[in-house]
Amino acid sequence: MPSxxxxxxxxxxxxxxxxxxxxxxxxxxxxxxxxxxxxxxxAPHRFGGLRRRIPHISKRMLTTTLRDLERDxxxxxxxxxxxxxxxxxxxxGLGHSFLDPLYGVLVWADGHHADIRRARxxxxxxxxxxxxxxxxxxxxxxxxx
Amino acid sequence: MPSxxxxxxxxxxxxxxxxxxxxxxxxxxxxxxxxxxxxxxxAPHRFGGLRRRIPHISKRMLTTTLRDLERDxxxxxxxxxxxxxxxxxxxxGLGHSFLDPLYGVLVWADGHHADIRRARxxxxxxxxxxxxxxxxxxxxxxxxx
DNA sequence: CGGTATCCAGCGTGATACTG
DNA sequence: CAGTATCACGCTGGATACCG
Numbered sequence: 001m002p003s004x005x006x007x008x009x010x011x012x013x014x015x016x017x018x019x020x021x022x023x024x025x026x027x028x029x030x031x032x033x034x035x036x037x038x039x040x041x042x043a044p045h046r047f048g049g050l051r052r053r054i055p056h057i058s059k060r061m062l063t064t065t066l067r068d069l070e071r072d073x074x075x076x077x078x079x080x081x082x083x084x085x086x087x088x089x090x091x092x093g094l095g096h097s098f099l100d101p102l103y104g105v106l107v108w109a110d111g112h113h114a115d116i117r118r119a120r121x122x123x124x125x126x127x128x129x130x131x132x133x134x135x136x137x138x139x140x141x142x143x144x145x
Numbered sequence: 146m147p148s149x150x151x152x153x154x155x156x157x158x159x160x161x162x163x164x165x166x167x168x169x170x171x172x173x174x175x176x177x178x179x180x181x182x183x184x185x186x187x188a189p190h191r192f193g194g195l196r197r198r199i200p201h202i203s204k205r206m207l208t209t210t211l212r213d214l215e216r217d218x219x220x221x222x223x224x225x226x227x228x229x230x231x232x233x234x235x236x237x238g239l240g241h242s243f244l245d246p247l248y249g250v251l252v253w254a255d256g257h258h259a260d261i262r263r264a265r266x267x268x269x270x271x272x273x274x275x276x277x278x279x280x281x282x283x284x285x286x287x288x289x290x
Numbered sequence: 291c292g293g294t295a296t297c298c299a300g301c302g303t304g305a306t307a308c309t310g
Numbered sequence: 311c312a313g314t315a316t317c318a319c320g321c322t323g324g325a326t327a328c329c330g
Contacts, residue, residue: 011180011251020258021179021251028173028250031303034166035156047312058304063313073264085310085311094260101253104246105173106156106166113165115239119218176323192292203324208293230291230330294329301322309314 027074027098032057032065034102040075040091041099047087074098172219172243177202177210179247185220185236186244192232219243 011021027033035054039045045053051062066089069075074095079087091099156166172178180199184190190198196207211234214220219240224232236244 011183021254023258023261024250024254025173025179028170029302034170038156059313060305060315061303064303071265071268072261073268079312085313087312094257094264097257098253101246101249104249105169108243108246109166109169112239112242113168116168116217119239120216123216123218174322204293205295205325206323209323224292230293232292292330295327297325297327299322299324301320303319303321305316305318307315307317310312 023072027069027072028105030065030068032061033069036062036065036069037074037091037095037099037102040089041096044088044090047089050089069095168217172214172217173250175210175213177206178214181207181210181214182219182236182240182244182247185234186241189233189235192234195234214240 011019027037032054035057036050039050039053047062047066050066051057051059054062066075066077070077073092076090076092077087078090079085156164172182177199180202181195184195184198192207192211195211196202196204199207211220211222215222218237221235221237222232223235224230
């Protein structure tokens with residue numbers, strides 16, 4: 001099924017605000033979104049718990065990303081009004097259903113990581129070789145500034 | 146299968162350059178990457194052909210994104226040295242295999258678009274309501290600049 | 291046709307300090 | 311504990327002009 005063409009117009013259609021797919025792709029673009037979703041997918045977490053499980057995230061980015069995910073209905077926030085504030089984040093049904101396609105990407109990434117690195121290395125040596133070739137023949141067409 | 150937890154460390158591990166998953170997620174993050182991949186997935190395209198099929202893309206962004214995809218082995222470039230330059234871009238085996246997880250995401254996005262919009266609208270009215278409530282009680286704690 | 295070069299605005303992200 | 315406020319900065323992407 002996934003082998004058929006997908007309608008380009010669905011993504012590229014005029015107004016970006018009207019595009020369904022971009023709304024979703026945003027959650028891949030963010031640096032922390034997938035991490036947080038993955039964490040919450042395994043179990044509910046408190047704010048501090050998330051910070052501990054996600055190595056380099058700052059409080060600010062954790063907050064803003066959680067707000068984003070909450071806004072789009074991927075996670076829900078539950079604050080219990082104890083003396084010291086305690087807040088738990090859980091994944092919603094919508095968020096959970098999103099884990100399936102996400103895992104698909106992750107599995108692919110894991111399986112093809114080596115291929116990508118190899119392609120990249122090959123491309124880079126080729127690019128460097130050409131640059132050297134050019135600069136040897138024409139010391140400076142563009143005077144480097 | 147996709148229901149099991151995925152190792153967070155795989156994504157969050159110390160050095161970002163060492164992370165396999167981020168290498169792939171980059172291709173979702175870019176504004177044009179998925180569009181181009183989708184186009185080339187249906188058939189090989191010339192540079193100009195891609196520009197025509199992807200509404201608002203500039204020459205610069207088309208070039209840079211194609212280079213990115215080429216570097217990572219998703220597409221290949223074939224220039225035939227005719228009088229007027231002609232260049233064809235094709236999707237590679239690696240790129241084609243990536244279409245499967247990509248379609249997974251796209252299908253999900255299409256199916257849950259309405260849910261996201263609804264969640265977003267609900268969140269926004271709630272946020273606005275709270276803001277109004279606050280400003281009515283305390284005219285200006287922070288003098289708004 | 292298929293690009294490069296250059297400049298620039300905006301946004302995403304990080305660091306730090308303060309708050310209830 | 312769970313944030314918010316503020317500033318700084320780099321990178322992405324857009325506009326424009328030029329090139330072989």
